[in-house]
Amino acid sequence: MVMEIVCPAGTPAALRAAVKAGAHTVYCGFADETNARNFPGLNFDRDEMREGIAFAHHRGSKVLVAINTYPRAGDEAIWHNAITDAKTAGADAVILADPGLLAYGRDRHPDLRLHLSVQAAAANADIINFYADEFGVKRVVLPRVLSVPEIKAINAETKVETEVFVFGGLCVMAEGRCSLSSYATGESPNMNGVCSPAEHVQYHETGGALDAKLGGYTIHRVGKNEPAPYPTLCKGRFKAQELTAHLFENPVSLNAEQLIPQLASAGVTALKIEGRQRSRSYVAQVVRNFRAAVDALEAGQPMPKGMMARLSEGGATTAGAYKKTWR
Amino acid sequence: MELTVGPNQFFWSAGDWSSLYQGLAATPVDRVVLGELVCSKRLPFYQKDIPEAISPLVDAGKEVILTSLALVTLKRERKMTDELSEMGVMVEVNDLTALASLPAETAFAVGPLVNVYNEGTLRWLASRGAKRVCLPPELPLSSVKVLCATGAELGMAIEVWGHGRLPLAISGRCYHARLHGRSKDNCQFACEDDPDGLDVLTMDDKPFLAMNGVQTLSDTYASTVFQLSALRDTGVSALRLSPQSTGFANICTTYRALIDGADPLDIATRLAEIDPSARLSDGFLTGARGVDWSATTAAE
Incomplete structure (x- = not known):
């Protein structure tokens, strides 16, 4: 079977572009704190979701709705309503991370397909099977801490479908297990659906250097005329002992295009592209490239080479934890 | 209100590890959670000493609980996790x-x-x-309040992070190994020289984080010294104190005094005497950001 390409859509226009470019599946979220890309100007209101899903279904594509932040105590109804509204809009599945929300989905909408978000960081077969037994989860998005052989071993031990990230932003920490951002800025992926948010970013020129600060912490310093990378916390430059370096991760993004054949033989069902904050033309181009890759694989032809390099952040990419030496 | 000692987050020598638990028997804490939380490679160094650490604590009337790893990926880690309940003490789940x-x-x-x-x-x-839950340190007081009410309904004890460097993130990658140009599989235990984690500074030399193998902690030591009365009002039943290499038994005694009614300002002074280099925070509970410290905000 052809591997499923799962594409991001931050706007209805991006959804239509992804579907037209050949996405088997699109994922998106409501324009509020219920999803992990809660950025200004992004995401779907209820009408847009219904229309977007209808458009995708008409062209044979599926739509997954991400409701993958952790509901705030006392305000769970906001998240519960999002699940109900996704179902009413015709979503093919919802992507959840919070156990309380999974229990809600299981109890209130037993015929709604549940996917386990990467934000739940389910990193071994035991816990994946547990989510399946407990909540009826049908697919898990694997955290970016696993190597290809480990993914293969997981697939040998579970009937739950696996979806893996192949392109775009790269979390260095186990997803959903990180509060670096709220420590420095007050806002986090788990609680607010944002990481290293732009309103806490400041750039300062001092002497010949340009400092990038997040929450008042200087985590990048470049020469005045060098490009200043966005100060994402885990990809900043820091000092420890005698060393000044990107101690956690370089400002790279993930590109596992060359690993697609290995991921296929590891039993992976779907390939996920990160980037709901990206433009529709970016999304369309990434989709076309990955669709060409999986179609080539299916036809027994070699992978197209270097097709994604141009689209990567700052040009630098990594295969991340898929190669064991990354750790 | 009770005191719980959380699992030691750092890699200490077997001798230092055992001394910590020997010393705790005489401290006024109610509960001790021990075992390996952060990295499965550390466990073999003190695994055989665990039963010996448990007995005197039980004899001293402490409840003893065994922690799971924070991130389980490898086959031997799954086996390790499977075997936790065989120790005959309650298990603290830190990875589902x-x-x-x-x-x-x-x-x-x-x-x-x-x-x-x-x-x-x-x-x-x-x-x-589940009989008791220590909440994630990231939660604001407003959430703690709601969860304590639900916990009371369910007969479940709710605990919060009381004192210690905050566990902010866990990863598949070992940063100590990376710092030394090694991979996790060949780490050569690069974390063993940093009993409280290795300080991570910003580009302008401001203390910010601490690395501890695959874990990233805050530079600041979170402290509930100025939050105790609010936490008591919400129904929190225990504070968690996280082991550190400097004056930990003293820290336990100091928090007991706080719970027993000592003036928070005096307690803050005592904490500063025990570990003069420690910067404190309580921002996750009441501040705009986790790193904030209410005493500073109040002074401004």
Whole structure:
């Protein structure tokens, strides 16, 4: 079977572009704190979701709705309503991370397909099977801490479908297990659906250097005329002992295009592209490239080479934890 | 209100590890959670000493709980997790994998690295047999309040992070090994020289974080010294104190004095005397950011 390409859509226009470019599946979220890309100007209101899903279904594509932040105590109804509204809009599945929300989905909408978000960081077969037994989860998005052989071993031990990230932003920490951002800025992926948010970013020129600060912490310093990378916390430059370096991760993004054949033989069902904050033309181009890759694989032809390099952040990419030496 | 000692997050020598638990028997704490939380490669160095550490604590009337790993990926880690319940003490789940491997109907505790953000998750955990939950340190006081009310309804004890460097993130990658140009599989135990984690500074030399193998902690030591009365009002039943290499027994005694009614300002002074280099924070509970410290904000 052809591997499923799962594409991001931050706007209805991006959804239509992804579907037209050949996405088997699109994922998106409501324009509020219920999803992990809660950025200004992004995401779907209820009408847009219904229309977007209808458009995708008409062209044979599926739509997954991400409701993958952790509901705030006392305000769970906001998240519960999002699940109900996704179902009413015709979503093919919802992507959840919070156990309380999974229990809600299981109890209130037993015929709604549940996917386990990467934000739940389910990193071994035991816990994946547990989510399946407990909540009826049908697919898990694997955290970016696993190597290809480990993914293969997981697939040998579970009937739950696996979806893996192949392109775009790269979390260095186990997803959903990180509060670096709220420590420095007050806002986090788990609680607010944002990481290293732009309103806490400041750039300062001092002497010949340009400092990038997040929450008042200087985590990048470049020469005045060098490009200043966005100060994402885990990809900043820091000092420890005698060393000044990107101690956690370089400002790279993930590109596992060359690993697609290995991921296929590891039993992976779907390939996920990160980037709901990206433009529709970016999304369309990434989709076309990955669709060409999986179609080539299916036809027994070699992978197209270097097709994604141009689209990567700052040009630098990594295969991340898929190669064991990354750790 | 009770005091719980959390698992030691750092890699100490077997001797230092044992001394910590020998010393705790005489401190006024109610509960001790021990075992390996951060990295499975550290466990063999002190695994055989665990039963010996447990007995005197039990004899001294402390409840003893065994923690799971925070992130379970490898086969031997799954096996390790499977075997936790064989020790005959309650297990603290810090990765839901540990819950998956507990025999049905087993009572268990939930640690701060499980994402318990709301009533729905608390109810689900109760239905699975959870008896007590230490909430994630990231939660604001408003959430703690709601969760304590739900916990009371469910007969579940709610604990919060009381003192210590905050566990902010866990990764598949070992940063100590990376710092030394090694990979995790060939780390040569680069973390063993940093009993409280290795300071990570910003580009303008401001203390910010601490690295501890695959874990990233805050530079600041979170402290509930100025939050105690608010936490008591919400119904929090225990504070968690996280082991550190400087004056930990003293810290335990100091928090007991706080609970017993000592003036928070005096307690803050005592804490500063015990570990003069420690910067404190309580921003996750009441501040705009986790790193904030209410005493500074109040002074401004």
